[in-house]
Amino acid sequence: MDLSGEASSGTRILTARHISADKSLPETNIAINSTLLCHSHSPNPDFASYFSALHLYAWVIWILGLVVLLIICSLYIVTLRSALKHWRDKFSHVIVVLSIYPIVAATAFVTLILPRSRVPCEAIAQEAVMIALYHFFCLVVAECGGSEQFVRSANGADLETRVMPCCCWPCCVIPRPKFHKKTLMRLRYLVLQIPIVQGLIYFIIVILWSEDYMLYHRNFVYFQPFIAASILSGMWGVVMLVRAAMSVGRAPRPRFLAVQLVLIIVKLQCGLAKSLPDVINFSCILNLHPSVFVYIVHNSVMMVEMLLLSLLAWRIYSSPPGKDLEKVQRDRVVVAVLEDNAHSIDVRSVREGIDNKSFNNNNVVDD
Structure with missing residues (x-):
């Protein structure tokens, strides 16, 4: 065989002798291949690839989400109309507190449509909740008649500081200061730092996300201690106020x-x-990265949860705050009646003792 002639005659494909054309290659593990393909998808997909992966399910999810969002907004308006009758003096705080349900639901709905908007929508939802916490603080203070009336009603009682999340050891050594106006002001600052600190942290997080998604993903864990410390300290202040x-x-x-x-x-x-x-x-699942599918489920569940909480808020704010005092007032009336009865019994016994003593003295004189 002339190899030089074979090579010069044209382009040829040579096959190894031990490989037969009739034999097929062994099948690889399809499950492993599909898993690798699944994780090869982007965790932050664009709208076109996201929509092509969902196909018909996209319209079903979006239509159902829109219906739930419209119901939540309708409940928000109905709850505000009901609360206006009983919370007129504190209505501005009620508006902000009740707005968290449509805002959180709206951010979840936008994330269902545009998965790349997840980080800024998450920042908006969390900042709305932090602002609502401060307005809830102001609502409770206004419900108690303002700062001065609140302090006067407490009558110099001790502030209960050993509450959640500082209710266990080593927090047992936390002192219990007197509930004065300065104490209430410190509680206000403790709660006010939540929206300020969280807003600054999420501003930095959104900047990292806009620069590079993987940069945000790698560095988000370093912000967690600051986020947790801010929220826990602020919630501690709110719980102390609720106890007071x-x-x-x-x-x-x-x-x-x-x-x-x-x-x-x-x-x-x-x-x-x-x-x-x-x-x-x-x-x-559906040619999506697992994290994207988890976020779809998470945001769908969150919208349903906001719907249920909107119904709970409608039931709570439809009744006047004075109804919460009925049991306390009944207990105070019972205590006052018991004290009056005890006082009258003591006076009657003293009078009877005096009368008996004078009667005995008269008997002695007569003898």
Whole structure:
């Protein structure tokens, strides 16, 4: 065989002798390939690839989300009309506190449509909750008659500082100061720092995200201690205020619960959704990165939760705050009646003793 002639006659493809054309290559693991393909998708997809991956499901999710959002906005208007009858003097604070439900639902709906808007929408939702916490603080103070009336009603009682999240060791050594106007002002500053500090932190986070998504993803963990310290200290101030308001006969706990649940959903549930794809190996669904699919489920569930909390807020703010005092007033009336009865019994016994003593003295004289 003339190899030089074979090579010069044209381009040829030579096949190894041990490979037969009739034999097919062994099939590789399809599950592993699909998982690798799944994780090769972008965790921050553009709208075109996101829409092509969802196909018909996109319209179903968006239409249902829009219906839920419209119901939440309608409930917000209805709740404001009901609250206007009973909370007229504190209506500005009520507007801000109740606005967190449509705002959080709207940010979740925008994220369902545009997945790349997740970080700024998350920042808007969390900042709305922080501002609502401060206005809830102002609402409780106004409900107690203002700062001066609140302090006067407390009558120099001790402020309960050993409450959540500082209720366990080593927080047992925290002193209990007297509830004065300066103490209330310190509580106000402790709560006011939440929207300020959180706003600055998320401003930096959004800048990192706009520069590079992976830069944000790698450095977000370093902001977590500052975020947690700010929120926990502010929540400590709110819980102390709620305890002080309960000691003077008010009952803001249901309204605080309605705000607190939104904070738990926005912070803890969102943090769980972020860490879930790193903890669990998800299979490829709808040609989307696992984190994107988790965010779809998370935002859909969050909209349903905002709907339920809007119904709870409508029920709470539809009743006047004076109804919370009925039980306290009844208890005070009972205590006052018992004290009057005890006082009258003491006076009657003293009078009877005096009469008996004079009667005995008269008997002695007669003898």
